[in-house]
């Protein structure tokens with residue numbers, strides 16, 4: 001990653017928090033211990049690194065941001081500044097020798113600059129002992145030490161840590177910033193609009209893509225919708241043969257229903273001549289156009305309402321197959337009335 005990219009990434013993902021932290025640095029009000037809490041990929045590490053860059057940068061910009069070009073900025077990105085200590089879990093957790101390393105570094109004075117920055121990712125994976133060991137550093141502020149604990153699961157953090165750090169909740173990414181994050185992770189353009197419609201967690205996105213589940217879901221829903229648009233009863237069969245094999249647990253069932261909601265929302269947008277260029281189902285443009293010609297606005301709205309109600313039915317423990325079959329028959333029936 002280039003230097004400029006990291007700064008842009010932090011600003012795109014968390015514009016308000018980035019501004020807030022730069023303000024704290026420029027006004028000398030940075031606290032000594034923070035807990036950054038938020039979904040994976042929401043920019044916690046980028047913000048912490050840019051703050052570190054700002055603390056060392058030789059040439060900050062007029063807006064207070066680090067320049068991204070000077071040797072100090074470059075060294076932090078290369079992981080080459082001994083006063084910026086970054087630790088991430090080695091495997092499942094932060095290991096004992098990593099904790100020892102953090103403690104050793106904490107007790108040493110800054111090597112060159114005046115400040116030492118600690119960025120500890122996956123802080124929830126610290127053992128109780130390790131976390132307690134770090135407590136005394138967090139508890140008694142040492143001059144010129146700033147520690148950033150990063151977590152995706154605040155509920156797993158010790159209460160003693162929570163009470164001694166400033167907790168900063170990172171909001172989920174905007175769908176635009178999330179789409180950028182997915183691109184950074186080389187996720188196919190075909191899947192980005194659907195993923196951004198379904199989630200803003202990188203973890204969830206990656207789980208949905210496991211074993212091509214998302215691509216298969218997109219494909220089967222397209223088949224189902226394409227059949228509906230032709231008023232073909234086979235759509236009912238597709239529920240059993242295409243959708244049910246994908247609905248293997250509650251989480252995936254909920255995602256299928258969310259995707260169906262998106263499908264009908266896009267259709268409604270076409271009916272209202274809204275820009276549907278961002279459709280999560282690009283191969284369905286023709287079928288959606290056919291569908292809007294078959295249905296009146298009020299019929300479409302009634303279908304969308306029925307689709308939204310499937311979520312309640314699932315939450316009420318109704319069987320997914322009957323939810324999808326009922327919905328399919330309902331849509332086919334609505335279309336018949338119109339014909």
Ligand SMILES: [Zn+2]
Nearest residue numbers: 057067070073
């Ligand atoms: Zn710089």
